[in-house]
Amino acid sequence: MQAQVPNIDDIIAASHRIEAVVHKTPLLTCQTISQRLNAEIFFKCENFQKAGAFKSRGACNTVFSLSEEQITHGVATHSSGNHAQALARAAKLRKTSAYIVMPENAPQVKINAVKGYGGQITFCKPTLEAREATINKIIVQTGAIEVHPYNDYRIIAGQATAAMEIFNEVEDIDIIMAPVGGGGLLSGTALSTKYLSPKTRIIAGEPDLANDAFRSFYEGKFIPSVNPKTIADGLLTSLGTLTYPIIKKHVDEIVTVSEEGIIEAMRLIWERMKIIVEPSSAVPLGCILEGKINPEKKRIAIILSGGNVDLDHLPWLKK
Amino acid sequence: MQAQVPNIDDIIAASHRIEAVVHKTPLLTCQTISQRLNAEIFFKCENFQKAGAFKSRGACNTVFSLSEEQITHGVATHSSGNHAQALARAAKLRKTSAYIVMPENAPQVKINAVKGYGGQITFCKPTLEAREATINKIIVQTGAIEVHPYNDYRIIAGQATAAMEIFNEVEDIDIIMAPVGGGGLLSGTALSTKYLSPKTRIIAGEPDLANDAFRSFYEGKFIPSVNPKTIADGLLTSLGTLTYPIIKKHVDEIVTVSEEGIIEAMRLIWERMKIIVEPSSAVPLGCILEGKINPEKKRIAIILSGGNVDLDHLPWLKK
Numbered sequence: 001m002q003a004q005v006p007n008i009d010d011i012i013a014a015s016h017r018i019e020a021v022v023h024k025t026p027l028l029t030c031q032t033i034s035q036r037l038n039a040e041i042f043f044k045c046e047n048f049q050k051a052g053a054f055k056s057r058g059a060c061n062t063v064f065s066l067s068e069e070q071i072t073h074g075v076a077t078h079s080s081g082n083h084a085q086a087l088a089r090a091a092k093l094r095k096t097s098a099y100i101v102m103p104e105n106a107p108q109v110k111i112n113a114v115k116g117y118g119g120q121i122t123f124c125k126p127t128l129e130a131r132e133a134t135i136n137k138i139i140v141q142t143g144a145i146e147v148h149p150y151n152d153y154r155i156i157a158g159q160a161t162a163a164m165e166i167f168n169e170v171e172d173i174d175i176i177m178a179p180v181g182g183g184g185l186l187s188g189t190a191l192s193t194k195y196l197s198p199k200t201r202i203i204a205g206e207p208d209l210a211n212d213a214f215r216s217f218y219e220g221k222f223i224p225s226v227n228p229k230t231i232a233d234g235l236l237t238s239l240g241t242l243t244y245p246i247i248k249k250h251v252d253e254i255v256t257v258s259e260e261g262i263i264e265a266m267r268l269i270w271e272r273m274k275i276i277v278e279p280s281s282a283v284p285l286g287c288i289l290e291g292k293i294n295p296e297k298k299r300i301a302i303i304l305s306g307g308n309v310d311l312d313h314l315p316w317l318k319k
Numbered sequence: 320m321q322a323q324v325p326n327i328d329d330i331i332a333a334s335h336r337i338e339a340v341v342h343k344t345p346l347l348t349c350q351t352i353s354q355r356l357n358a359e360i361f362f363k364c365e366n367f368q369k370a371g372a373f374k375s376r377g378a379c380n381t382v383f384s385l386s387e388e389q390i391t392h393g394v395a396t397h398s399s400g401n402h403a404q405a406l407a408r409a410a411k412l413r414k415t416s417a418y419i420v421m422p423e424n425a426p427q428v429k430i431n432a433v434k435g436y437g438g439q440i441t442f443c444k445p446t447l448e449a450r451e452a453t454i455n456k457i458i459v460q461t462g463a464i465e466v467h468p469y470n471d472y473r474i475i476a477g478q479a480t481a482a483m484e485i486f487n488e489v490e491d492i493d494i495i496m497a498p499v500g501g502g503g504l505l506s507g508t509a510l511s512t513k514y515l516s517p518k519t520r521i522i523a524g525e526p527d528l529a530n531d532a533f534r535s536f537y538e539g540k541f542i543p544s545v546n547p548k549t550i551a552d553g554l555l556t557s558l559g560t561l562t563y564p565i566i567k568k569h570v571d572e573i574v575t576v577s578e579e580g581i582i583e584a585m586r587l588i589w590e591r592m593k594i595i596v597e598p599s600s601a602v603p604l605g606c607i608l609e610g611k612i613n614p615e616k617k618r619i620a621i622i623l624s625g626g627n628v629d630l631d632h633l634p635w636l637k638k
Contacts, residue, residue: 026345047593109590267630271428274366274595274626307593311586317636 005246006157006188008195011164014157018060021093022050025162027169027301032272037288039295042173043269044166047277047307051085051117053234054162054185054305055149059086061158062147063094071096073143078102078124078131081110082234082306083149088119099144101134107233109310150184151240160188166301167196174298177284179305180204180213180254181235183243189303190250203253203293205284207232207262213239214254217247231315232262234280234306255292262286263315269304276307279315324565325476325507327514330483333476337379340412341369344481346488346620351591356607358614361492362588363485366596366626370404370436372553373481373504373624374468378405380477381466382413390415392462397421397443397450400429401553401625402468407438418463420453426552428629469503470559479507485620486515493617496603498624499523499532499573500554502562508622509569519620522612523566523573524603526551526581532558533573536566550634551581553599553624574611581605582634588623595626598634 006014025045034041046054063075074097077087084100091098098119102111103126114121124134139146148155162185163176176193180186190202206214210228216239225238239247257265266282268289269275281304288295325333344364353360365373382394393416396406403419410417417438421430422445433440443453458465467474481504482495495512499505509521525533529547535558544557558566576584585601587608588594600623607614 052593270595270630274371276589276593276595311589311633311635314630314633316630 004153006153006160006191010157011160011192011195014061015161015164017064018057018158018161021060021064021090022056023048024165025049027166028273030273033268037295038297040299041295042166042170042299042301043273044162044301044303045275046162047275047281047304049306051082051089051113052306052308053082053086054159054303055082055086056089057161058155058158058184059083059090059147060093062152062154063087063090065154066145070145073097073145074099075147076101076135076138076142076144077147077149078135079149080106080233080236082308084119085110085113085117085308087147088114088117092118097142097144099138099142101131101138103131107310110308113308148240149237150182151242153242155184156188156191156243156246158188159185160192162303163189163192164196167192170301172299173197173200173301175201175203175293175300177203177205177287177300178303179232179235179280179283180206180247181280182237183213183239183247185303185305186251187243187246190246194250201252202250203255204247204251205287206254206256207235207283208256208258210235211256213247214256216244217251217254230262231259232280232283234278235283253293255287257283257286257290257292261290265289267316276309277304278306278309281305281307323472325472325479325510329476330479330511330514333380334480334483336383337376337477337480340379340383340409341375342367343484344368346485347592347594349592352587356614357616359618360614361485361489361618361620362592363481363620363622364594365481366594366600366623368625370401370408370432371625371627372401372405373478373622374401374405375408376480377474377477377503378402378409378466379412381471381473382406382409384473385464389464392416392464393418394466395420395454395457395461395463396466396468397454398468399425399552399555401627403438404429404432404436404627406466407433407436411437416461416463418457418461420450420457422450426629429627432627467559468556469501470561472561474503475507475510475562475565477507478504479511481622482508482511483515486511489620491618492516492519492620494520494522494612494619496522496524496619497622498551498554498599498602499525499566500599501556502532502558502566504622504624505570506562506565509565513569520571521569523570524606525573525575526554526602527575527577529554530575532566533575535563536570536573549581550578551599551602553597554602572612574606576602576605576609576611580609584608586635595628596623597625597628600624600626
């Protein structure tokens with residue numbers, strides 16, 4: 001396993017390693033949203049990414065880094081959704097097995113998607129302890145290699161390629177924003193930004209109701225996420241031992257948003273951009289809409305992390 | 320008013336006239352859908368068009384064809400939605416008024432959008448008679464010029480630019496498909512296809528429950544739409560005296576789809592392409608899914624007509 005924080009060469013190598021198996025996603029603008037905020041907003045559309053989220057970047061970088069011998073017995077992970085789909089797809093591309101441990105309350109649409117990519121699912125109780133016990137058992141039984149959703153430098157280097165593509169496409173970005181859950185996307189984004197556009201401010205968005213990264217960042221010590229209850233179901237996890245130090249060192253700011261703000265931003269993106277994003281994707285824009293950062297006259301890149309939504313359960317129809 | 324069926328020069332002129340005020344929309348593919356149908360499907364994303372539908376093409380071509388003198392007292396139309404938004408926007412761009420007659424049961428999201436573009440709405444009963452009486456009164460009172468949603472050669476030439484963009488981007492299209500309501504998009508599509516890609520088959524999709532174009536086409540006489548009850552709310556109207564002859568002459572086939580088929584196709588596009596399309600847009604794909612045409616090994620271009628959906632009332636949540 002890669003033992004050091006990814007440098008620019010690692011990220012470039014990742015981008016070459018995955019270019020045949022992931023999309024170079026479009027960077028879209030929306031006149032209505034930019035005008036409303038008196039800013040120039042660029043949306044990096046990872047909702048259009050293979051398997052529906054940026055997670056395909058890290059999963060493919062990791063799986064395609066493994067040797068034929070290493071991959072023989074498959075790969076395994078525990079994930080609430082998007083990483084699971086991405087890993088199942090990457091494993092399928094390398095013609096090996098993917099063993100996926102999922103909480104029994106995972107959305108049906110995500111379960112179906114993992115099955116669609118040929119992933120072999122084992123359900124467990126929705127606690128970190130149950131997940132870790134279950135995956136350890138599977139690894140012992142199968143000999144599969146664990147691919148953690150975010151606490152892995154190969155994953156971080158893969159996720160970093162999204163921001164790299166942004167900086168290769170547009171210049172003079174004042175602020176780059178990503179949502180933060182486990183911190184894989186955020187730490188990768190921070191690294192690419194430091195290497196390629198060091199004047200750009202790096203700001204993370206997090207739900208008020210899952211603000212462990214916010215608290216860890218400002219209190220200067222790791223604080224785990226305890227039973228978070230946000231609709232941004234991609235952001236429920238705690239930071240990792242590898243992601244937290246990168247975030248602490250390179251991220252400029254973490255801001256948070258209410259559940260209502262997430263829903264408003266998500267609906268705004270759906271209605272005005274005519275694209276489907278999941279709640280986690282809407283978190284950074286929600287932070288701006290709630291006035292947590294001042295967007296005026298700024299060029300802001302926002303990573304829309306994914307588009308995997310259960311269309312039978314939309315948040316504005318829950319009441 | 321243009322008195323003859325648009326020729327290729329008229330369509331090229333329309334494309335130049337509108338290029339600064341409408342989007343050249345992307346042509347997207349979806350591996351999952353293409354593989355499932357064993358075909359190569361290209362989706363022309365008019366759901367990303369200005370004001371959310373192809374209607375902006377025809378409305379802008381018409382409004383920007385008018386002289387300063389003609390435009391003085393504004394423009395007027397009756398429309399259930401997308402044409403109304405498109406015309407209101409076009410009028411705003413030319414700094415004149417748009418008087419919009421809408422049925423009192425029009426979706427709130429479409430009413431809000433027309434208001435957002437500064438359109439002045441007059442509501443009437445949802446019958447053709449009430450609409451025509453109301454708009455005639457407005458025209459007498461204001462001196463506005465009526466811009467019909469489809470039965471106008473300038474509108475048809477504008478809508479024809481969508482197919483022109485397809486043929487400028489990809490070659491060897493075996494089949495081009497568009498939904499048919501009043502026939503503005505379909506007749507424009509047919510003309511561009513005949514001029515630019517005469518070997519391409521032109522196939523229209525229509526809801527089973529609003530199959531007046533299908534019947535008119537195969538029975539060889541104009542049959543009006545009588546109280547249609549489809550969720551494809553852009554396709555409720557009858558063909559026009561200008562659109563019907565073009566369709567009769569140039570279209571190769573009209574096929575129909577059930578309501579369930581429309582919903583299935585719409586949901587497939589949402590889930591797999593992560594883009595928002597309205598039910599009318601899903602009609603051609605629905606026809607293919609229901610086996611009404613054989614897509615195998617064909618290169619098929621489908622025009623996704625629009626993306627204006629009331630997100631509070633999605634068809635798969637209606638039960």
